[in-house]
Amino acid sequence: MGGGGGARPFLAVVMAVAVLAAMVAPARGRFVVEKSSVRVLAPEHIRGHHDAAIGNFGVPDYGGTLTGVVLYPAKKATGCAEFPAKFKSKSGRPVVLLLDRGECYFALKSWNAQQAGAAAVLIADTVDEQLLTMDTPEASPDTRYLDKLNIPSALVNRAFGESLKRMAEKADAEGEVVVKLDWRESMPHPDERVEYELWTNSNDECGPRCDEQAAFVKSFRGHAQILERGGYARFTPHYITWYCPEAFRLTRQCQSQCINHGRYCAPDPEEDFGEGYEGKQVVVENLRQLCVHRVANESGRPWAWWDFAMDYKLRCSMKEKKYSKACAEEVVASLGLPLEKVLACMGDPDADADNAVLSKEQEDQIGRGSRGDVTILPTLVINDVQYRGWLAVAAPSL
Template identity: 30%
Template sequence: MVDRGECTFVHKVRNAQKAGAAGVLIADNICLCDFASVCKPKNEGDRCEQFEPVMADDGSGSDITIPAFLLFKQDADVIREELLNYNANIVMAEMTWNIPRPDDRVEYKFWTTPTEHISKNFQKSFGDAALRLGDSAVFTPHFFVYDGILNRCHGSNGNACSTMCTNAGRYCAADPDNDLYKGISGSDVVRESLRRICIWKYYGKDKFGEKWWSYTTEFMERCDSPSYFSNNECVNDAYKHSGVDGKKINQCMGDSGGLQGDSVNNLLQKEIAAKDELGVVVVPSVFVNNIAMRGMFFLLS
């Protein structure tokens, strides 16, 4: 059991793992405002928190193999009091996990971007497996898009983050080659993300999206390079070989709000809302029945 403190959850749990811990209980040191009547602040006058902090992976937690839980301050204080009472019995904590399964189907959500490399082999190979799962699984792809307003890229003077954003700075993506003036830009990534969202909208009604997987594979084989990533001819070629109706997809991209001017794009706005609701901070991320999956991305033969 450790105090929440100032360092990240990942850093704290990693230190505990290195010290030999089999699991970690993190004792919150700040009261939640909802529990103000039963939670005593550490110091008189300390402010409470409106929201419980999210124990999210900061992107460096792939080496952590032990479980960790965050305890509300009022619960942690009771355990702490027992631990400090030398005449008390040993305090035992049981960690249990319920398998989340609301119905007879497995629902899994996959968060990615068109330029992240970690899951590319997974995306190329998993399409056939997704089809074979049939009605026993429901797949939904999502695309990580930064909120340009929250990140101060949107303003009265237009896009303040150069080529990283669309819609006058409303929707942004990291520049994959770290060069704002050549190669693939963040705005190119946002455009391709919207394209794949639209492909799923039209062809994902069967819940496994055969043509979505096919287009993703064709694009990676044909257009996944700085020279062709935003090339319309290459995109049309990927449409053709995957059986996707490019006219419908292009219309969807425009009807959702487009990518030009200071306008709201409804589909991209939904992705940002879904990202924030689940607490997605890194890609790739997979949620199975709304529980984050931890581990490597590969397909067993």
């Protein structure tokens, strides 16, 4: 993190996090596990369809299928250590490596499988429970492989996993276990136009998550604008906000992190209430960027949001101490957007009243239908389904 006041006592950090969690509350909802289908094609006596939970890393083949042979390692079956040799099927079909859950990150298992020649990974649960989404670990020197992970992965339930293991171990006598992984129903296409949302943040001091968002906006901007100009897609940006419970609204924490008397909040960028920028400045800038999109949309140039977001990150960075109202308004003016309309859309951040734009954002955060809550940044939602996998230009199926 940038700009903080150096090392702080560990207890103070723990207390700050605890206070923030207790006082700044997200809207309530639910988390939906996005699923793909695994169809067993052979041997014939175990044919059938099974659900699998798509991992939140790697690159799922949305809209496509993959037919391959299930192999189960005789050793290192958790996949937590590098495999000594490449896996190959006797028939030459792609390898779908089956691994056991436990002992290390899900993503590390997939990385070791990819390095050993696997085209996809199935991870067998070790307990009887509902399927869950295998999440991405926090970026660190030990997880540098994450941006190189490009094969799909999925979690299967314990019973199905055990069945696949038994059949894979008998493959020499009874034939290869052939499965078809199917992502065609994972991303619905109700009409000829793709509707997608990017949940992001104007804060650029949140570490690797912020860097990932900035890199995606930079690399996808041109593609997004072509899709929107051609009528092939409709894009909507979103920003997560929280609220401060009534009883805490006069505290320093809420006043530092919230606008409109505690109704809309964002965490302190430096996690230090006495240093650098405040959470409420992030909320105001998020609101501005929402209004830039609304005004651009009204003027028939919805794609101008991508230019604003990119220019703002370049010209108004927190890291360079330029994150400000003045800088933002210069960017608005440079794009030829009417500043007075943006300001009218934003309203008064100091008013003891609801803000229609941010109230809609809080409502949209909550899961509905087949889509779960938005809880992680960045989050891409395509046709009302949360995209799972690494956020990169080559990945989303737009």
